[in-house]
Amino acid sequence: MSGAVEERLRRALADQAETTTTSPGAWRRIQAGIEAGGRVRRRLPVQWLVLAPVAAVALVVVMLAVVLNGEGDRPLKVTGGTDGLYLVPTGVEPRFRLAEATDSAPFSPLPAWAYRAFGRRAAGGAVEASVVIIVPADRATAGTMPEPTPLRVLGRDVAVAGDSFGQRILSWTQADGTTVGVTTFGLSQQDLIAVAESLLRDDAATAVPALPTGFAPLGAGRKDGFPLATFQRWQADDGAMFSVIVDRDPGATVEELALWLPGSRAKKVRDTTAMYLGGQESYLTWVEQPGITVTVQASGLSEQEVAAMARGLRPIDDAAWAKLVARVAPTPIPPAAIGLPPDIGPPPGVVVPDPNAYFYIVPVRATLAPPCSLMRVGVILPETVAGREVACYQVIAPFLSAADVATAVAREDRTTGTWAVEYTLTPHGVDRMGDLFREVGAGGQFAILVDGRVVSAPRLEALPGSKGIVTGLDEATARSLAERLGR
Amino acid sequence: MEADAVIEEAERLESLRDRADGVAALYRREYLPMVRLAHLITGSNEVAEDVVQEAFVRMYKSWDRADQPAAYLRRIVVNGCNSWHRRRRLEREHLPRPVAEAVDPEARELLDALARLGLRQRTALVLRYYADMSEADVALALGCRPGTVKSLVHRGLRQLEGMIER
Numbered sequence: 001m002s003g004a005v006e007e008r009l010r011r012a013l014a015d016q017a018e019t020t021t022t023s024p025g026a027w028r029r030i031q032a033g034i035e036a037g038g039r040v041r042r043r044l045p046v047q048w049l050v051l052a053p054v055a056a057v058a059l060v061v062v063m064l065a066v067v068l069n070g071e072g073d074r075p076l077k078v079t080g081g082t083d084g085l086y087l088v089p090t091g092v093e094p095r096f097r098l099a100e101a102t103d104s105a106p107f108s109p110l111p112a113w114a115y116r117a118f119g120r121r122a123a124g125g126a127v128e129a130s131v132v133i134i135v136p137a138d139r140a141t142a143g144t145m146p147e148p149t150p151l152r153v154l155g156r157d158v159a160v161a162g163d164s165f166g167q168r169i170l171s172w173t174q175a176d177g178t179t180v181g182v183t184t185f186g187l188s189q190q191d192l193i194a195v196a197e198s199l200l201r202d203d204a205a206t207a208v209p210a211l212p213t214g215f216a217p218l219g220a221g222r223k224d225g226f227p228l229a230t231f232q233r234w235q236a237d238d239g240a241m242f243s244v245i246v247d248r249d250p251g252a253t254v255e256e257l258a259l260w261l262p263g264s265r266a267k268k269v270r271d272t273t274a275m276y277l278g279g280q281e282s283y284l285t286w287v288e289q290p291g292i293t294v295t296v297q298a299s300g301l302s303e304q305e306v307a308a309m310a311r312g313l314r315p316i317d318d319a320a321w322a323k324l325v326a327r328v329a330p331t332p333i334p335p336a337a338i339g340l341p342p343d344i345g346p347p348p349g350v351v352v353p354d355p356n357a358y359f360y361i362v363p364v365r366a367t368l369a370p371p372c373s374l375m376r377v378g379v380i381l382p383e384t385v386a387g388r389e390v391a392c393y394q395v396i397a398p399f400l401s402a403a404d405v406a407t408a409v410a411r412e413d414r415t416t417g418t419w420a421v422e423y424t425l426t427p428h429g430v431d432r433m434g435d436l437f438r439e440v441g442a443g444g445q446f447a448i449l450v451d452g453r454v455v456s457a458p459r460l461e462a463l464p465g466s467k468g469i470v471t472g473l474d475e476a477t478a479r480s481l482a483e484r485l486g487r
Numbered sequence: 488m489e490a491d492a493v494i495e496e497a498e499r500l501e502s503l504r505d506r507a508d509g510v511a512a513l514y515r516r517e518y519l520p521m522v523r524l525a526h527l528i529t530g531s532n533e534v535a536e537d538v539v540q541e542a543f544v545r546m547y548k549s550w551d552r553a554d555q556p557a558a559y560l561r562r563i564v565v566n567g568c569n570s571w572h573r574r575r576r577l578e579r580e581h582l583p584r585p586v587a588e589a590v591d592p593e594a595r596e597l598l599d600a601l602a603r604l605g606l607r608q609r610t611a612l613v614l615r616y617y618a619d620m621s622e623a624d625v626a627l628a629l630g631c632r633p634g635t636v637k638s639l640v641h642r643g644l645r646q647l648e649g650m651i652e653r
Contacts, residue, residue, distance in 0.1 A: 006644065008597055009616050011594065012598055013598075013616055015591065017524075019532075020522055022522055026540060027511075027518075030514065030547075033541065033543075034544050
């Protein structure tokens with residue numbers, strides 16, 4: 001009997017619950033109640049003003065920073081101290097662990113720097129390619145880019161760092177000891193080198209760079225210098241990672257931040273965050289407080305994860321967001337179209353290596369950071385290790401081939417357990433090698449291709465004679481190469 | 488010394504901000520379900536809204552004590568219904584209100600009967616058969632032992648049976 005009553009009661013209660021209505025002003029009344037209770041959110045700005053003179057700058061940074069304490073999934077918690085300041089996003093899955101955390105000494109001044117930005121706009125108005133010249137270049141090289149690779153331009157060493165969605169940063173030291181940085185986006189390899197060549201002079205700070213057609217000035221400014229307040233890198237076992245970078249950046253605007261990452265899609269995250277996405281890599285950057293910018297750079301994360309991370313941080317102001325969107329992303333640009341100039345083929349005089357040939361020695365013009373697929377100009381040879389691109393070599397003609405080799409023999413290197421092929425060049429080959437060496441200069445780089453793959457890319461300090469060696473092979477490759485070359 | 492004060496203040500501001508965000512999120516998710524629950528317990532939609540709004544204000548104040556905000560909120564709502572009931576009894580002798588909104592005459596009979604039960608019994612039955620809560624959870628919400636819930640529910644059902652059979 002009571003089973004029947006239970007059932008009827010269940011149904012009657014469910015029906016009755018459906019008749020419940022709510023009045024429209026409910027949340028306002030709750031807020032009013034909260035405020036009347038003495039814990040008033042509106043009081044916060046006043047508190048802020050009272051405290052500001054105590055340590056205005058410290059407060060701004062401290063508000064942003066969160067102590068780590070080994071518990072990454074705690075809600076935002078603020079602290080600071082002699083150990084430095086940390087920022088922990090709350091939206092991050094527990095699979096991430098802190099891999100690296102560095103702080104520059106709080107508020108130690110860097111030299112002031114100036115920048116000039118040039119860009120080319122797509123039909124929709126978004127910046128699709130840009131060149132930003134920075135003197136000195138600390139802003140460009142401060143920890144956000146992978147290890148730079150050296151590039152030899154007009155006999156000088158230029159460091160090149162890049163990311164997977166087309167940003168390339170060049171930097172070098174001037175005669176007066178200052179560093180020049182050039183942040184580029186969407187430039188072809190040729191244009192990149194042309195820009196660098198035109199700026200490799202002592203008046204780089206004011207010189208007009210050799211810009212590709214369609215470029216116009218976007219803006220210029222001056223910064224008084226700031227430290228990188230904190231930098232953290234978080235890593236997951238599946239290789240996904242993200243970095244959180246907090247900069248003290250007086251006078252930074254959302255529009256200015258957009259200059260460093262042009263051509264990308266801007267997205268709204270939470271209320272006010274600017275989100276830039278390009279392929280595997282995502283950037284989020286925003287002005288957190290006047291004078292403070294936050295950047296989240298992630299790779300291998302889904303868009304949702306990056307958005308969740310941003311929600312765990314703090315928002316920027318709505319008006320700034322609206323301005324950013326109006327300027328940066330009138331229409332979304334599909335990722336594939338970002339920063340890829342049309343393939344215009346190799347420059348005149350460059351001979352493309354025959355993919356069917358099994359042995360080449362190729363002089364290298366520049367070594368660049370992967371991915372090589374983003375470099376659409378000239379002949380780019382990728383070097384892969386375990387299927388992953390580790391370097392991209394830009395080739396200059398001409399090159400030596402198997403026809404220039406007289407004899408070859410395979411040998412095991414007992415100290416490393418790898419195999420090598422020692423070869424001697426024909427008299428014609430020796431002459432060719434001399435020509436190539438003169439072209440690239442001492443310290444010049446050559447790539448050695450076996451069966452279409454770059455197996456090594458040594459630098460040559462002195463003119464080699466007729467003898468040479470290919471190292472780092474496995475036994476089968478070494479024996480087969482020696483046999484074919486010795487024929 | 489000053490730096491410590493600044494950090495402390497920053498911590499306080501941050502926690503207030505978290506709290507306000509948390510209460511807002513809870514409101515979006517739980518406001519209507521809680522009003523329904525309070526409606527069933529008090530028998531009045533209007534009273535239910537007042538009780539739940541007060542509960543959210545209290546929720547904001549004691550946010551740091553709430554490990555599971557939804558369960559904590561439910562407890563505040565149930566307590567709120569209880570206080571409303573007490574207040575009302577002080578004002579004038581409580582008479583069970585007829586439940587006007589229910590459509591089905593059989594359901595109305597049952598709900599009228601429910602309204603005539605004591606508050607604790609009524610609350611226990613609503614939590615058990617409307618909110619589908621376990622006896623342990625009902626005990627938590629009522630602030631009593633699970634054994635008490637068992638007897639409240641059992642006797643409540645028996646009384647309902649007796650009333651509707653008459």
